[in-house]
Amino acid sequence: MSDQDPLVIFTPSGKRARVPAGTTVLSAARRMGVDLDSVCGGRGICSKCQVSPQFGQHSKHGVTVATDALSDWNAVEARYDEKRGLKPGRRLGCQAEICGDVVLDVPPDSQVHRQVVRKRAEARDIVLDPATRLYFVDVDQPDMHEPTGDLERLNRALQTQWKIGPVAAPLTVLSRLQTTLRKGNFQVTIAVHHDHAGSPRLIDIWPGLYEGGLYGLAIDLGSTTVAAHLCDLSSGEVRASSGVMNPQIRFGEDLMSRVSYVMMNPGGDAEMTAAVRAAMSDLFAEIAAEAGVDARAIVETVIVCNPVMHHLLLGIDPVELGQAPFALATSDAVHCWASELDLTGLNPAARTYLLPCIAGHVGADAAAVALSEAPGQQDDLTLIIDVGTNAEILLGDRNGVLACSSPTGPAFEGAQISSGQRAAPGAIEAIRIDPITKEPRFRVIGDERWSDEPGFDADVTGICGSGIIEAVAEMRMAGLVDAKGLIGSAEQTGSERLVAEGRTHAYVIFESLERRITVTQGDIRAIQLAKSALYAGARLLMDERGAETVDRVVLAGAFGAHISPLHAMVLGMIPDVLLEKVTSAGNAAGTGARIALLNRAARAEIETTVRRIHKVETAIEPRFQEHFVAANALPHATDPFPELRKIAQLPDVSFNQGDGGRPRRRGRR
């Protein structure tokens, strides 16, 4: 390249080089390593390589681009524009030739490895690089003098035209190869799967240029619900999301009851395996229909789940996971055909990837959280808690990551709570108790008003997990409960809302003709057990790390998104930390699945990460019991962060505290 050659500058990459005049924009981009898409390989038929030339003066780049810096609009572009329409100012990169200095913008839809932006500020963007991609290939016709098979000629074309392959073809695809090649006059589009493990595989084949797009499913297979997101593999966009109940619930509400079911009913695992696979297949079909996407275009699935779900999905008896030493059949990532799992509603040759499990109690879902939140890439020592029947806990920063699971039980899901219910319309999800009057006001799911606001007339049916956490914390701050968790009497606390219940007391939140919603002593005990387990797990990891405090707390999971950080801290569920340092990551496991679906390097990354995570088994760690017992108390009788109370838009509270944590008896008002 001489100084006489035109200077080409691509934005947004900023890559610049001189190329001989007459070079097409696409080949300049390829030589310069610029991310410019092309499915047809420069034949002017796929239109994926569109660029926007930036004419005029560019002081930033130090060039002035003349209007004749590119060759004239040619017949191929004219035909494409006529048939499909080219956006104003766009050129086809494979047709436009460089004639003079030029600045060329590559719009996001022309980038292969575009960035998929995540909403949360602290989250890393996803670089789009899915394992399955489309390639348009021009295959040599068969020649009797060189009698090679069609597959071998396809592979030769793929090698010559795309520098990839050879691909192995499953028999289901091989059986369609000959007719498709001939239908497309030996021009075909193929979908090739190539992740970090294994060699490239032919997933599907279409005659001519296939323009239907490829899709993948990111699946969060939970004990209670199965949620799936249908993602466009060329944009990263979520096209549809849906969920179904996990039908295994009829074999047992929680994981351990399902394991028990297998122990009591040999072969019961096969029933549960069949049930969940069928439910997933139905879900896939439903999502595809909702998004108007052909099932055949769904070529990949990524699944995250806990270890028991993992085994039951794979058809492995989970009994070993129900007893020490909680041995997994396999802990590494699983790569297989979706058909091996009897999954339907997608391409018959779709691939399935299950993230690795961290330990017998810390599954692929926790690995997905680690992928999404990347604690190992943080400067801050970050505590990540995914709250569920089991809480998965991760603690780490650049110096390393630790993980454990803690048996919190179902209290946080509203189970084992006297007025508890699932998070559904009518459930109390937030509550405030006036520390002076001891009167509650609350909000129920399905109504944005507080109960003391005019027009509030919701049907109050119970209290859900986030509601009970707030209720107990508020009772503590209002002096209705002491540090040991004992509910005072009306005499002790001066509140008529405290009523006798057996030999203890209960706090009445709501009363109507149909029902009375209370927080009983038993409810508080259940919450104490659950929060102690959670805290003890976190504390155990902090001990292992030698840390007295953490810098950040991330609450993951659907439930975590609804927990009030302030109330969690009042209860002592999570270690004390600045309130603004407590964030919710939403369904981080699902996000991790989506990352692994959209970026194949993320799969290699999480497999390496998981191998490096230091696992701590709470079940056999004596200090876990110590921390568990020590964490039973409700530590904060006052708002621990009064200055942050404003930020949380909560009323200031102040009240007295008696000896031994029991509130001083106050006279009635």
Next chain:
Amino acid sequence: MSDQDPLVIFTPSGKRARVPAGTTVLSAARRMGVDLDSVCGGRGICSKCQVSPQFGQHSKHGVTVATDALSDWNAVEARYDEKRGLKPGRRLGCQAEICGDVVLDVPPDSQVHRQVVRKRAEARDIVLDPATRLYFVDVDQPDMHEPTGDLERLNRALQTQWKIGPVAAPLTVLSRLQTTLRKGNFQVTIAVHHDHAGSPRLIDIWPGLYEGGLYGLAIDLGSTTVAAHLCDLSSGEVRASSGVMNPQIRFGEDLMSRVSYVMMNPGGDAEMTAAVRAAMSDLFAEIAAEAGVDARAIVETVIVCNPVMHHLLLGIDPVELGQAPFALATSDAVHCWASELDLTGLNPAARTYLLPCIAGHVGADAAAVALSEAPGQQDDLTLIIDVGTNAEILLGDRNGVLACSSPTGPAFEGAQISSGQRAAPGAIEAIRIDPITKEPRFRVIGDERWSDEPGFDADVTGICGSGIIEAVAEMRMAGLVDAKGLIGSAEQTGSERLVAEGRTHAYVIFESLERRITVTQGDIRAIQLAKSALYAGARLLMDERGAETVDRVVLAGAFGAHISPLHAMVLGMIPDVLLEKVTSAGNAAGTGARIALLNRAARAEIETTVRRIHKVETAIEPRFQEHFVAANALPHATDPFPELRKIAQLPDVSFNQGDGGRPRRRGRR
């Protein structure tokens, strides 16, 4: 190793080295690269590492072996001997320690890579090295502090104890891993498949030491019959063989009629695919039962077949093979799970290997012949002919191999012959005609006597392929047929056995009350067409090679084994060559399948060989037509090799020949 260390000499390898005193025989063998088997890895439980120490003076090796050259018989050996019995003079290599100079013989049953001797003198022996082998492994128990999966610990053990792996486990095996490991107290025997393509795979797992052996099936899938041989993978021995009719016959007798069936009945290929897979599965079950071998112990299958069978087995529509340019869907070898072909009657995780196809008309069966006969490794220019409805023809030596197929039609199988029948009891398979009296004598299948021997009373039902070849050649040599293939009249030839048949004549071989068996003019025309095609194919390859003659002719296939080389040469079926240079290779395709089954390197070898074979397509080669027309005559009116006639134990013949090849009329005797 110092000169003071004991000298160890292993026979039959002759390998010698000094090893420190106290080294076990097994570890000495491993260090020295001596082929000494061991499944249990030296734990004294599998007894595969037996050796026979050779005490006394060995002038050949220059050592004298003292009786105390090995450590004393130990408790492990005593226990083994008591329980299972150790042959006299044998020691367990993993127990016996080397104390002084010693000569140790490794008996064949202790060798991993023992030689499997083939019967034919010119055939290469097979070195036993199957793709699937057994390994005994001692797996670490799960540890809560290091929570790895059972599969990952199995792989670690395999790496440490056997230096192989990691193995990938199909879900069907993974689902049994945990229970098997625990049943075997974490000692298990695994079957690992590892051929030249792809990474090692876990095929099966048994608790403790599995002693049941592993088996494989070598399958010759023909258009008419399916034959399978069950081979012991640890000895190479054929344990049982059986065959069934190919049920696709009901869709069409020959290949092209099956292709036509698909053309006329879209979807008809699926019926044929299902039919042949079911027949194969039944055959496997029958063979396993006959040999008393558990289906689960059958872990591999190797299949050879022609291209149409290949496609129909794989579930690929064969129509492209029925029309130029005869494109195969895939020509490379196929590696898959037997379950992908719905094959049952063997281990659910058994692997299947299909040899590569050479061209659209020259299939994996021809590749198997090339593997068995190895023309590319011969000094002699060798012509190999596998006669069937299509003849596959190979020609080559160290300088290269050529291949073609020639459409001989079904005449050689007794079809299109007036008195023709399949080779079955009652069929005339050999015939001699006295050149003076013109009287025939013959032999039928099922009776060893000639028809003129006392006591011959067989029920003569027809004439099979080898019989018709001999009949036409004998008629030619007896002056009953001229060079153009015309049958003379009784007046011309002086034989009353010639009768009028329409406007031509026929020769009566046999006549009874029930039937008359004749050779008609039409029969001779059919044989002329078939033999011309065969000869033209061979000639075409010779042209390509620039050869006027060949050094050797090998007749392959079941039919080839029954052809009289002399008569084939009289007919001009095969080029003239010294009679002793014409040999039969028997079922060379089946042998090739067995070689690929028993030696994994042979698979890589044949894949390379096939890529190098120069393919010639007879259908589009004008010279094929020229050769075909030119080959129509019956070239030899006299025995071409009278001096070899004695070797063939045939009577001398001498007779006159008239002008134009027509025999001179002779008076009746």
